[in-house]
Amino acid sequence: MESCLLIINPSSGKANGAELLPKILSALSTRYLDIEVRYTKKKGDAECFTKQAIHDSHQSIYCVGGDGTIKEVVNGIVKNNSGIHLGIIPNGTVNDVARSLKIPLPAEKAIENIPNTSIKKIDVGQVNDDYFISLIAIGGIPEAIQNVSVSAKTRWGALSYLVNGARYAFRQKPFRVRVTINNECRVIETSLIVLSLHNSVASMKNFFHTAKADDGFLHMMIFPKFRLIGAAVFVWKIIIGSISNDKAISIEKTRHVEIETESASLPINVDGDKENQFPLQIRILPAVLSVFVPF
Numbered sequence: 001m002e003s004c005l006l007i008i009n010p011s012s013g014k015a016n017g018a019e020l021l022p023k024i025l026s027a028l029s030t031r032y033l034d035i036e037v038r039y040t041k042k043k044g045d046a047e048c049f050t051k052q053a054i055h056d057s058h059q060s061i062y063c064v065g066g067d068g069t070i071k072e073v074v075n076g077i078v079k080n081n082s083g084i085h086l087g088i089i090p091n092g093t094v095n096d097v098a099r100s101l102k103i104p105l106p107a108e109k110a111i112e113n114i115p116n117t118s119i120k121k122i123d124v125g126q127v128n129d130d131y132f133i134s135l136i137a138i139g140g141i142p143e144a145i146q147n148v149s150v151s152a153k154t155r156w157g158a159l160s161y162l163v164n165g166a167r168y169a170f171r172q173k174p175f176r177v178r179v180t181i182n183n184e185c186r187v188i189e190t191s192l193i194v195l196s197l198h199n200s201v202a203s204m205k206n207f208f209h210t211a212k213a214d215d216g217f218l219h220m221m222i223f224p225k226f227r228l229i230g231a232a233v234f235v236w237k238i239i240i241g242s243i244s245n246d247k248a249i250s251i252e253k254t255r256h257v258e259i260e261t262e263s264a265s266l267p268i269n270v271d272g273d274k275e276n277q278f279p280l281q282i283r284i285l286p287a288v289l290s291v292f293v294p295f
């Protein structure tokens with residue numbers, strides 16, 4: 001029988017990860033003889049635990065947390081060039097990766113479904129020297145979303161993101177970026193850029209209608225400059241899932257993109273965390289991650 005590492009972020013989502021332990025152990029014990037359990041305490045722990053699991057020759061890692069915790073595990077896997085299998089028990093606030101992979105929500109359902117999963121190879125994004133699994137967003141709105149406190153997320157869930165994002169949308173100042181796709185360079189004034197590997201963004205399904213976790217593409221939306229009324233219209237279209245039909249938005253599908261700006265303080269959000277400095281070299285690594293998904 002095989003062995004696995006179970007990583008639990010006890011602060012993700014409603015901060016109930018530790019309470020799920022008995023159920024998870026019972027589900028995993030049908031598949032694994034040895035199950036090591038580790039709790040994260042801070043940023044970087046999940047990547048560090050992953051590195052150790054690869055070194056210890058575990059066959060799989062199960063991750064209980066949100067997209068930020070999954071991103072750390074993915075960094076540990078890809079940076080170590082490992083084929084270790086990843087199981088996702090979605091217990092964050094938005095859980096876009098799980099939604100895209102049709103992993104049942106909430107976490108209790110995903111746990112019950114562990115026996116009915118098999119391996120699928122999916123894409124990973126690379127941004128400069130790091131990796132991401134879901135989303136890069138540039139602008140003040142993503143920064144506002146990132147600044148939502150753990151207590152607000154625990155109490156209000158995805159609603160806390162929406163309210164903070166909408167509040168900032170009205171104060172949003174446009175910014176100028178140089179975007180290079182397929183050797184074609186464009187200077188654009190925009191208020192928001194969203195780049196995703198999946199169809200679900202900020203827990204809203206079909207943000208990118210055609211995106212698939214294994215299609216080998218980065219999906220990118222460049223919004224025009226917007227102010228008060230424009231922001232309200234876009235927020236509404238995002239909520240009702242019709243944003244990708246908006247003619248004012250430029251939608252790109254690419255394998256590589258470079259984004260530069262002279263606005264030194266322009267915020268970048270990578271899978272929910274503030275990271276990286278411009279210029280951004282972003283590319284897709286097709287089918288490099290083995291994840292458990294429902295049959």
Ligand SMILES: Nc1ncnc2c1ncn2[C@@H]1O[C@H](COP(=O)(O)OP(=O)(O)OP(=O)(O)O)[C@@H](O)[C@H]1O
Pocket residue numbers: 009010011012013014040041042043044045065066067068069070091092093094095096153271272273
């Ligand atoms: N014990 C802990 N207490 C507080 N923060 C932690 C702890 N362990 C990890 N973290 C932080 O949690 C972040 C990841 O949270 P994660 O994204 O998984 O949950 P979330 O923000 O609730 O969900 P989502 O990304 O779906 O919105 C990591 O970047 C890390 O900084």
